Every structure is written in structure tokens, then in C-alpha cells.
Amino acid sequence: MKYGYLIALSALAFAGIGCAAPAGTQGVAQHDHAAHAGHAAPAAPVTAPAQRWATDAPLREGMRELREATELLNHYEMGHLDDTQRDNAVAQIDAAIKHMFAHCKLKPEADATLHGLLAKFIAGANAARAGKFTKAELQPMQDALGQYPQLFDDADWGKDAE
Numbered sequence: 001m002k003y004g005y006l007i008a009l010s011a012l013a014f015a016g017i018g019c020a021a022p023a024g025t026q027g028v029a030q031h032d033h034a035a036h037a038g039h040a041a042p043a044a045p046v047t048a049p050a051q052r053w054a055t056d057a058p059l060r061e062g063m064r065e066l067r068e069a070t071e072l073l074n075h076y077e078m079g080h081l082d083d084t085q086r087d088n089a090v091a092q093i094d095a096a097i098k099h100m101f102a103h104c105k106l107k108p109e110a111d112a113t114l115h116g117l118l119a120k121f122i123a124g125a126n127a128a129r130a131g132k133f134t135k136a137e138l139q140p141m142q143d144a145l146g147q148y149p150q151l152f153d154d155a156d157w158g159k160d161a162e
Helices: 003-015 033-039 057-077 083-103 108-129 135-151
Strands: none
Touching (some): 057 083, 057 108, 108 135
8 A cells, every 4th residue: 555655644744844854955847756755844834925936737636635634524524424425535645735735736846835735634643544533623724725816826725605
């Protein structure tokens, strides 16, 4: 199975993320996200840039998947879904994040900002996986979804929401 991936995600979530490499060490837009687990720093507040970061198709698709999975977990938290449906939502989060890590090509600063958002989904997925998902884990995920259009230029974000 994907235990190494899950361990890396867990490490990022529990370390508080801020998983960009130190300034000056990221010379290319595409880099190995899994390698960040070893040098995660305490989370810093995610602040909006003067101009929103550009997005690419993998980022936009991944965020839509995360929004859908978060909505499912919202229904689970309210008691409307069973554990199998919760596990399916967690798998959707894992797949979306893995796809974004593998395919997003963002500037280093945008990438670091994205990691700050993704940490909230990783933490929520880990809590759900452990059977400890409550509003306390759901709210940061919903907050990250609210921050996304403030931080990233995704013209269709509001148009495609249900």
C-alpha cells in the first residue's frame, strides 16, 4: 500500500507544515514534495499575496476534489454518512493531495502557500482515518477552502461550487 506516502503526509500534518525548503534552496518550480517531511517548520499564518498566485490545472482539479471530499466529511460529521463513506472521502483527499504533489508546477512561494492549506486537509484526513473527526477538524478544512480563492487565481472557483 502507500504507507510511505501516508507517513509523509502524517509527518507534514503533525509538524504543522510550513514545508517549503529554506529560502534560496528551491531553484526550480517543480520539486520533490515528499522530501519536505524531514524539514517541516512550525506553521505560519497564511497571508494573501499582493496579487493572487497563478494556478495550473492539477491545482484547480485537486482543490475541487478537496472541496467535494470536505463536503462529504461535513455530512459525515453531522451523522448523515457511514464509516465507509467517510473512508471514501479520506481516500479522495489522499488522492487529490498526492496528485497535486506530483503534478502542480508552482512558483516556490505559491507552493509554500499551497502547502499551508494542504496541511489542514491532511490533518483532517488523518483524524477521520483514526475515527476522531469532529467539527474541530472540519473547520480548518473549510477555512482553507475559503482562503484558496483569496490566495490563488482560480476564475472558475465560485462558478463551479454547488
